[in-house]
Amino acid sequence: MERPEFKKMMAEARAKKISAIVCYRLDRISRNIGDFAKLIEELDGLNVSFISIKEQFDTSSPMGRAMMYISSVFSQLERETIAERIRDNMHELSKTGRWLGGTSPTGYKSEEVKDVTIDGKIKKACMLEIIPEEADIIKQIYKVFLETNSLTKTETYFIQNGYKTKNEKLFTRFALRNILTNPVYMIADEDAYHYLIENDVDLFAEKIDFDSKRGIMAYNRTIQKSGKANQMRPMDEWIVAVGKHAGLIKGTEWIKVQE
Structure with missing residues (x-):
């Protein structure tokens, strides 16, 4: 419902500029039954017809409206099933301690190492490699924050000293906070x-794996919603493994920063 063109269409509907909304399939509008029900109710109030080409619903009859809602339920089921399958895959991949892709954290670059077989399918496996000059910046960020105990003072220090992010921008409090809370740096x-045991994370590693060299890989840390800032999940929902990469910050220091 937060898509820019969708908002534009609804603004025109509310301004009485359109008389009908036509879509190819029901799930092109929404796969959330709650959102869909509110949409249909609002369109009814605006006297705007809703037409789905594929399903050919007749929303003027009770049976047509019932079939439309039933179809919406199955669309939501499909969306949730796909999401569950992705979570299961993530669970399996996490056991390998590999980097799963995306933007590499400051201090590291992603290197493709080999293929791994997950759920009978071959997937590309990546590993984080240290970028020495960026790793020095990460260590300095933790050092300054532990000395000042302030994000604002840490931000001021890095701006005044001309430090830059991966994207050649000045460090903001938001960027610093992301670095200071990212367990990827913890040795x-x-x-x-x-610390991880006490916080009930879903840990795929034995005590012997904690060799004081490698870093931590934590998956399922954030709730990602379109159009909204990512929210942190409680630690007992994290999926954690010992990574293949070298850690940068001692456990005691990383924990002290979280506290």
Whole structure:
């Protein structure tokens, strides 16, 4: 419902500029039954017809409206089934401790290493490699924050000293906070192990894997919704493994920063 063109269409409907909305399939409008029901109710109030070419619903009859809602329920079921399948895949991939792709965190670059077989399918496996000059910046960020205990003062320090992000921009408090809360930098040592156990994460590693060298891979950390800032999940929903990459910050220091 937050899509720009969708909002534009609804604004025109409310301004009485259109008499009908035509779509190819019902799920092109929405796969959420709650959103869809509100939409149809609003269109009824605006005297705007809703037409789906594929399903050929007759919304003027009770049976037609019932069939439309039933179809919407199945669309939502399909969306949730796909999401569940993605979560299951993520669960399996997390056991490998590999980087799953996306923008590499500051301090690292993503290197393709080999293929892995997950759920009978071959997938590309990547590993994080340290970028020395960026890794030095990460260590400095943690050092300054632990000294000042302030995001604002840390931001001021990095602006005044001309430090730049991966994208050649000045560090903001938001960027610094993301770095300071990212477990990818934490060295997998004994302190890290006990911290993760105490916070009930879904841990795919044994105590022996915490070798005081490698870093932590935490998956399923954020709730991502279109048009909204990512929200952090509680730690007991995280999926955690010891990564293949080298960690940068001692467990005690990383934990102190979180506190």
